[in-house]
Amino acid sequence: MKKLNRTHMCGHLNQNHVGKKVTIMGWVQRRRDLGGLIFIDLRDREGIVQVVFDAKKCGKYFDDAEKLRNEYVIAIKGDVVERAQETVNTKISTGYIEVVARELDILSTSQTPPFMIEDNTKVSDAVRLKYRYLDLRRPKMQQNLILRHNVCKWIREFLDEKGFLEIETPMLTKSTPEGARDYLVPSRIHPGAFYALPQSPQLFKQLLMLSGYDRYYQIARCFRDEDLRADRQPEFTQIDIEMSFIDVDDIIDLNERMLAKIFKNALDIDIELPLPRMTYKEAMDRYGSDKPDTRFGLELKDVSDIVKNSDFKVFTNAIEKGGSVRAINAKGCGASFSRREIDGLVDYVKDYGAKGLAWIIVEEEGLKSPITKFFNVDCLDALLENLNGEPGDLLLFVADKDEIVFHALGELRLELGRRLGLMNDSQYNLLWVTEFPLFEYSEEEKRYVAKHHPFTSPMEEDIDYLETEPKRVRSKAYDIVLNGIEIGGGSIRIHDSKLQERMFKALGFTEEQAWERFGFLLKAFQYGVPPHGGIAYGLDRLVMLLAGEDSIREVIAFPKVQNASDLMTEAPSPVDQKQLKELHIKLDI
């Protein structure tokens, strides 16, 4: 048989093609052999179409059709015919027609695959990832990667219209001390020296602003050698953006327009602009999180003032040490939760560092709780009023350092939201969180470290506290949050070298250390720097949320598993002694 040329994609065929001779190619999804009649579901990227083999129509090719098995790659030449009314399949877009085969060419055979190539196939992640090339044939995976492609395309279109230039920055670069653990690449030419793979293009994009490129973006691969999670891979993709001569509002305005375009195109959802904004402080006070899920209530309340004079030492001690007592009213859970479930919540908060979880059940007859005996009637009344406690409610309290109270109650709130089914999957709450603290204290290093990064600008009104009260300095940093997940974050940068020096000093760097680590940047900053700032999105997370998936693996073609290995290629793997010798490396394992 002479070589066939494809005329159509399987999934594109419809009633408009009835009567046409077509040549289609693809993978055998399924064979239904009725003896004298064989049906083949043929699959390509665009969908599935039914092919019919009838010996009267395809003659000698019928014998070949009998040999077909799942995942064989074939070419079919045939006629598109309308199906009889009673044989229409409304489950597929091509279900009103079928292709009556005239010729068949088996282009490639296949072993029986370890799992069926279909969306609802039940198979473990380990098997899927070992045979990722087969997993990627599943329509859902193909749709996810097509969505990812489209999101990138829309972003490029949008930023191009706004005058942004896409510029590449190095993958082999210099290790910087702050932040995550670096992936290192040994230098052959410089024995004992290493490149680092970029954690982000941060310093390069700032230098591009200094160089006058005004508006930059890049869809950039980034690397961080830290433990994996469902939403974290060691290599991931950032949409990295930087602009000159702007302030916070300019960046927020541009980015929410871009997000609105993405949501409109991807989900046909009209995002109302401007997006809500919330300060970091308000987010922590109300939700115990700097990335609040605002789809439901169950907000935190500070009850420190009410309980500070009680006899309950757990509460009063926490307050005396500078901490707080905060509470959530789990509406209706006093009536619906068993004692066992409440004990489960107590265990739950312990994972987040809380030493315990105090609870009060509000009933018609009064309060049920192990701790009410420590409080007088006025105090209990005040608690009920403050927390809007009504019969059937469950009041939950954590007392500790603020940091722990927020973490424990913030996570407890999310857990309650999940248990009570309060998270609406079809709701997309976008929110800016602003005015992040410039520093956070590192117990491990016994010093202040940059919460965002060391180049983040403080807010003008707080600059005077840089040396005296670093804890209270707020920054021009902002995060964009979607349903409780941080999808992006950025800041206005420091463009004044004097201020940058003060910043490094506050971080505990000597001048020598600062120059050793960031000398090229400090040097550059002596040559005229425009005010500038930017943002970076986690593309994987954004696409994951748009695709309705719960792991970024579902939107990455070849992801890694929890121990950072690739089950398909089996990377990482040992290398030859010769390679190590060239790199001047001796193993110590």
Place this chain on the structure above:
RNA sequence: GGCCCGGUAGUUCAGUUGGUUAGAACGCUAGCCUGUCACGCUAGAGGCCGAGGGUUCGAGUCCCUUCCGGGUCGCCA
């Protein structure tokens, strides 16, 4: 690095207080079948129960070690 869950046929799973020859479904193979679309019917193949060690008359089942996968805390400027 800590904690939790899991590992039995190609796949997803069941497997009683430790007790004959380890099961099911789907998939696979062969035969029959001209309107199926999760085709149907008949027959069949397929297992080092993750690996190693221990307890026991006897281990898929109990204990220890280890490997693998998942979740999570720490970590992730």
